[in-house]
Amino acid sequence: MFNIGGSAQYIVLSDKYTRYNAWNKLADACLLITQNERLIALDEIGSILGVSIPDRPSQEFRAITWDQLGQLDPELIEIGSHTCSHPILKKCSESELENELTQSKNTIESELGRKVVSFCYPNGQISDYNPSVMQAVQKAGYTNAVVAHGTLVEANANRFALERISAPHNNQFFQYMIDSRPYLSQQKKSLIGSK
Ligand SMILES: [Zn+2]
Numbered sequence: 179m180f181n182i183g184g185s186a187q188y189i190v191l192s193d194k195y196t197r198y199n200a201w202n203k204l205a206d207a208c209l210l211i212t213q214n215e216r217l218i219a220l221d222e223i224g225s226i227l228g229v230s231i232p233d234r235p236s237q238e239f240r241a242i243t244w245d246q247l248g249q250l251d252p253e254l255i256e257i258g259s260h261t262c263s264h265p266i267l268k269k270c271s272e273s274e275l276e277n278e279l280t281q282s283k284n285t286i287e288s289e290l291g292r293k294v295v296s297f298c299y300p301n302g303q304i305s306d307y308n309p310s311v312m313q314a315v316q317k318a319g320y321t322n323a324v325v326a327h328g329t330l331v332e333a334n335a336n337r338f339a340l341e342r343i344s345a346p347h348n349n350q351f352f353q354y355m356i357d358s359r360p361y362l363s364q365q366k367k368s369l370i371g372s373k
Contacts, residue, residue, distance in 0.1 A: 180226065182207040182219045209301055213265045213274075244289045258296030259283045259320070266301060267311045275311065279318035295321040302326025312338040 180187045187207050189200035204223065208216050224231045235241070247257060261267070261278040262285075270278065283294045297320040299307045304327060315323050315338055328341025335341070345352050 180204065180219065180223055182211060182215075184215075209266060212269055213263055248290055252292055256296060257286055257290060257292060257294065258298055258324075259286060259294050260298045261300055264300040266306050267299060267314075268306055268308050272314075275314050276318065279314060279320075283318060283320070295319075297323040299323060299325055307339075312336075 180189070182204065185207065187203060189203055190196040191200055208219060211219065220231055250257070259279070259282040262282045263278065265274070265278060267275055267278065279297070283297075286292070286294045297315050297318075299311070302325045304325075307325070312323065320338075322337045322340055324340045324342045326342070326344065329343060331340050331342075343352075343355055346355075
């Protein structure tokens with residue numbers, strides 16, 4: 179049992195399936211708490227399970243390197259920002275919000291020598307951002323931001339809440355999603371209908 183930001187989380191770690199479920203459950207619980215509470219929760223998980231959590235991910239889990247990012251053709255691939263520590267921005271103080279938005283942008287720009295104009299809200303669900311977060315994104319110098327819900331960007335879309343389709347691991351399914359506009363429009367109508 180873990181205490182994540184004041185709520186008890188029970189998990190089972192008996193096989194691959196339960197371990198996967200445990201990860202989902204703990205990760206979801208961590209999305210609802212502040213950055214500070216998250217660090218405390220991670221410490222507690224580590225100490226209960228008897229593992230020390232490294233400051234940086236091991237080779238197996240490390241992120242793409244600056245060098246690898248620099249090799250991506252800027253004509254084809256744009257590098258945007260997703261904050262420094264992936265907090266739920268609506269829960270950040272004004273100064274935390276500003277730091278997350280500007281530090282990530284400045285770091286990418288100085289490491290890659292490319293201008294960063296696009297932003298992606300951490301977690302990106304409707305409950306994760308609000309008009310003041312969107313305003314702060316604009317003030318930090320971004321020209322657009324994407325969310326993690328919805329399907330199609332329409333002509334009158336808000337540039338700071340552009341809907342997007344995530345790329346699944348299966349390439350064929352991705353192809354199907356981007357080729358299936360009637361299907362996507364239908365999905366969109368049902369989403370709007372359910373609001
Ligand atoms: Zn993310």
